[in-house]
Amino acid sequence: xxxxxxxxxxxxxxxxxxxxxxxxxxxxxxxxxxxxxxxxxxxxxxxxxxxxxxxxxxxxxxxxxxxxxxxxxxxxxxxxxxxxxxxxxxxxxxxxxxxxxxxxxxxxxxxxxxxxxxxxxxxxxxxxxxxxxxxxxxxxxxxxxxxxxxxxxxxxxxxxxxxxxxxxxxxxxxxxxxxxxxxxxxxxxxxxxxxxxxx
Numbered sequence: 001x002x003x004x005x006x007x008x009x010x011x012x013x014x015x016x017x018x019x020x021x022x023x024x025x026x027x028x029x030x031x032x033x034x035x036x037x038x039x040x041x042x043x044x045x046x047x048x049x050x051x052x053x054x055x056x057x058x059x060x061x062x063x064x065x066x067x068x069x070x071x072x073x074x075x076x077x078x079x080x081x082x083x084x085x086x087x088x089x090x091x092x093x094x095x096x097x098x099x100x101x102x103x104x105x106x107x108x109x110x111x112x113x114x115x116x117x118x119x120x121x122x123x124x125x126x127x128x129x130x131x132x133x134x135x136x137x138x139x140x141x142x143x144x145x146x147x148x149x150x151x152x153x154x155x156x157x158x159x160x161x162x163x164x165x166x167x168x169x170x171x172x173x174x175x176x177x178x179x180x181x182x183x184x185x186x187x188x189x190x191x192x193x194x195x196x197x198x199x
Contacts, residue, residue: 027114029086029122035105038199039147041090041127043140044192045098049159050133057090057129059104061122068113068120083114086122092129103198131191136165139172142193152194156180159187 043055063069066080073079086109092102109122124144131138140155155173158180173191174180180188 027083027112027120029083030110030112031086031088032105032108032110035107036199037106038197039104039106040196040198041092041102041104041129041142042152042192042194042196043092043100043102043129043131044152044194045131045189046192047189048098049162049189052131052133054132055092055094055100055129056132057092057102057127059088059090059108059124060126060128061086061088061109062125063120064123065121068115068118070115070117083120085125090127090129104195127193127195129191129193133162134165135168136162137168137170138191139170140191140193141172142195147195147197150194152192154190154192156188156190158184159189160184162189 041057043057045052062085063082066082069080069082071078072081088104088108090102090104092100095101104124104127106124108124111119111121113119126141126143128139128141131140138157140153142153146153153175155175156177157171157173161169161171177185
């Protein structure tokens with residue numbers, strides 16, 4: 001009797017894991033071919049010690065409400081894992097000296113029912129930018145919840161690091177002066193990211 005119970009439990013667990021694996025196969029997430037809810041993202045470089053070679057960006061989209069995602073994991077460790085972040089490239093164009101602009105869309109990803117549990121709704125989470133010069137990449141970002149701040153988001157970078165770029169390096173900068181060593185606070189430049197509704 002005990003042997004049969006163990007075998008039945010083993011079979012049930014096997015079925016559970018197989019079904020969970022099938023349900024959580026990476027969904028085919030589609031980019032919206034005709035988005036409407038456009039925002040203009042403006043990137044402004046302030047007082048940099050030199051020029052930059054390229055400015056590019058990514059818009060990150062995530063599913064916030066996980067009720068559309070199946071439960072996975074062992075029965076004693078059940079959880080809902082969100083689909084992988086969907087990233088859409090942003091094409092920035094230069095509109096003035098040290099000023100670049102690109103477009104993102106709140107409805108950039110198509111909402112779909114991937115798992116038969118209801119429609120998964122995608123939300124724009126963060127805009128990430130890459131400002132490159134030689135081997136140095138600066139990567140300021142602005143989250144969706146800060147799009148309404150008119151002055152935008154200011155990120156500080158050390159001027160000395162701009163000059164010292166012999167090896168590949170990515171820097172994310174600082175948001176507040178308090179994060180920067182006192183002896184470096186007079187050696188900074190900044191990048192501002194701001195968003196403007198355009199629909």
